[in-house]
Amino acid sequence: xxxxxxxxxxxxxxxxxxxxxxxxxxxxxxxxxxxxxxxxxxxxxxxxxxxxxxxxxxxxxxxxxxxxxxxxxxxxxxxxxxxxxxxxxxxxxxxxxxxxxxxxxxxxxxxxxxxxxxxxxxxxxxxxxxxxxxxxxxxxxxxxxxxxxxxxxxxxxxxxxxxxxxxxxxxxxxxxxxxxxxxxxxxxxxxxxxxxxxxxxxxxxxxxxxxxxxxxxxxxxxxxxxxxxxxxxxxxxxxxxxxxxxxxxxxxxxxxxxxxxxxxxxxxxxxxxxx
Amino acid sequence: xxxxxxxxxxxxxxxxxxxxxxxxxxxxxxxxxxxxxxxxxxxxxxxxxxxxxxxxxxxxxxxxxxxxxxxxxxxxxxxxxxxxxxxxxxxxxxxxxxxxxxxxxxxxxxxxxxxxxxxxxxxxxxxxxxxxxxxxxxxxxxxxxxxxxxxxxxxxxxxxxxxxxxxxxxxxxxxxxxxxxxxxxxxxxxxxxxxxxxxxxxxxxxxxxxxxxxxxxxxxxxxxxxxxxxxxxxxxxxxxxxxxxxxxxxxxxxxxxxxxxxxxxxxxxxxxxxxxxxxxxxxxxxxxxxxxxxxxxxxxxxxxxxxxxx
Numbered sequence: 001x002x003x004x005x006x007x008x009x010x011x012x013x014x015x016x017x018x019x020x021x022x023x024x025x026x027x028x029x030x031x032x033x034x035x036x037x038x039x040x041x042x043x044x045x046x047x048x049x050x051x052x053x054x055x056x057x058x059x060x061x062x063x064x065x066x067x068x069x070x071x072x073x074x075x076x077x078x079x080x081x082x083x084x085x086x087x088x089x090x091x092x093x094x095x096x097x098x099x100x101x102x103x104x105x106x107x108x109x110x111x112x113x114x115x116x117x118x119x120x121x122x123x124x125x126x127x128x129x130x131x132x133x134x135x136x137x138x139x140x141x142x143x144x145x146x147x148x149x150x151x152x153x154x155x156x157x158x159x160x161x162x163x164x165x166x167x168x169x170x171x172x173x174x175x176x177x178x179x180x181x182x183x184x185x186x187x188x189x190x191x192x193x194x195x196x197x198x199x200x201x202x203x204x205x206x207x208x209x210x211x212x213x214x215x216x217x218x219x220x221x222x223x224x225x226x227x228x229x230x231x232x233x234x235x236x237x238x239x240x241x242x243x244x245x246x247x248x249x250x251x252x253x254x255x256x257x258x259x260x261x262x263x264x265x266x267x268x269x270x271x272x273x274x275x
Numbered sequence: 276x277x278x279x280x281x282x283x284x285x286x287x288x289x290x291x292x293x294x295x296x297x298x299x300x301x302x303x304x305x306x307x308x309x310x311x312x313x314x315x316x317x318x319x320x321x322x323x324x325x326x327x328x329x330x331x332x333x334x335x336x337x338x339x340x341x342x343x344x345x346x347x348x349x350x351x352x353x354x355x356x357x358x359x360x361x362x363x364x365x366x367x368x369x370x371x372x373x374x375x376x377x378x379x380x381x382x383x384x385x386x387x388x389x390x391x392x393x394x395x396x397x398x399x400x401x402x403x404x405x406x407x408x409x410x411x412x413x414x415x416x417x418x419x420x421x422x423x424x425x426x427x428x429x430x431x432x433x434x435x436x437x438x439x440x441x442x443x444x445x446x447x448x449x450x451x452x453x454x455x456x457x458x459x460x461x462x463x464x465x466x467x468x469x470x471x472x473x474x475x476x477x478x479x480x481x482x483x484x485x486x487x488x489x490x491x492x493x494x495x496x497x498x499x500x501x502x503x504x505x506x507x508x509x510x511x512x513x514x515x516x517x518x519x520x521x522x523x524x525x526x527x528x529x530x531x532x533x534x535x536x537x538x539x540x541x542x543x544x545x546x547x548x549x550x551x552x553x554x555x556x557x558x559x560x561x562x563x564x565x566x567x568x569x570x571x572x573x574x575x576x577x578x579x580x581x582x583x584x585x
Contacts, residue, residue, distance in 0.1 A: 034414025095309030104302040121515030123532040128320030151316030248410030
């Protein structure tokens, strides 16, 4: 996008540069302010929300694990997210395969349909799922939560896997088939290994989206299955103390670990393949 | 978080099509699981909302199965609901304008810089996406509250006697929402700034254009498509935002999202909740049509002279 080292517009005077730099620093501070505050607050020894903190302690971190709603929330979210990611792959991978590899009538329409859930506000989807799951009754159950999260995660899996498939050469698969491999074997032995990083990141994205889904969960969860974001929201609505900050810090660490692990996992495999 | 650096939609439409006999049947078999999932988890529920919106609510949380526009008439005939719709749109416009203003300089800088730190600075700008909006909203409560960072600092410095009212009102919701949507806007702008070529700025400047003219005549027009995309994204996201209006608004800011939730779960008036949802979708539709019109106008301005030349 840039890539023009040495080209510097002459109208950028020194004073202009200083002002410009100050504006950028201020905007970055604004952008990162809530995160910095949450980080600092997580070590405060108060029992209510205040800033700046007046003491340093790990108590808030201990409170997170002592809070039953947070503990069950983590469990509910983890189970839901794992099941959602798995089902999203089951539904999304064949669809991505059809959309990238096959030519059929109405392909553009099907593709648009697969991406359309991204355009609908979650508040409307949440209500929609409540209306349809309540009479069955599947609200306040794991299956209900998983169904609710599936619609908004499938589009991301279709996108990620399609991108991976676009980089896999279909001629390799054709070659395998002319040599006598069945369609499924050719896919499993030739294409699957190539797109595995794409499958993996699609699954991880689906997991993280489901783990963090708040608004839709709010409608379909009840007293027995309260996912973590809903538990936190309900907690913050009535009281606010540093334990929410500590929990947020822990979750950030968790998602950083997951993202780095994925990056390294794929990077490692890629480097092995090219070597 | 919302899919960091997810591949673009266009990746799907890169057809490496294999022409085979019976590929339509194959396609159907491959698409079946996905289509079933979408029908069950998305299409049918949405249709159900539309169906519910033409029902009427009876006594004590019952629903009369009708096909009438009585609930629409009830909602659209009430000043209260018009206030909610008005405040939703007002919040959306305010948040969009503020987010664009604070995101544009950052995006412009990130698009133009040749610094080795560019990768790190891009990462820093989108890091907030990794953190749930509940946690970030919580951070804003600690900043904007009466005992928060801003008020403590200002009273400590003796600049104010009474704490500024920054939370439990629209002001607080706008400030926090602006930050929440900033990473989305920055990402959308950076990817939309593709036409921004430093050579053009250089050329304009060397032909004697003062810096504000270079900005107004070269930089701004080239970046407008990216700004427009970011505007659509932020407006649409903030129209349906629930968490920040709920937490920072402290029950005093009423928007369509909070009202849909309350009508569905507290008042148990599903027909009204469904009507509010249909109205929200209608606002979405209007916004998208306006966006497409604006995009066409912009494109005509860009390609017009070039076509005339060729």
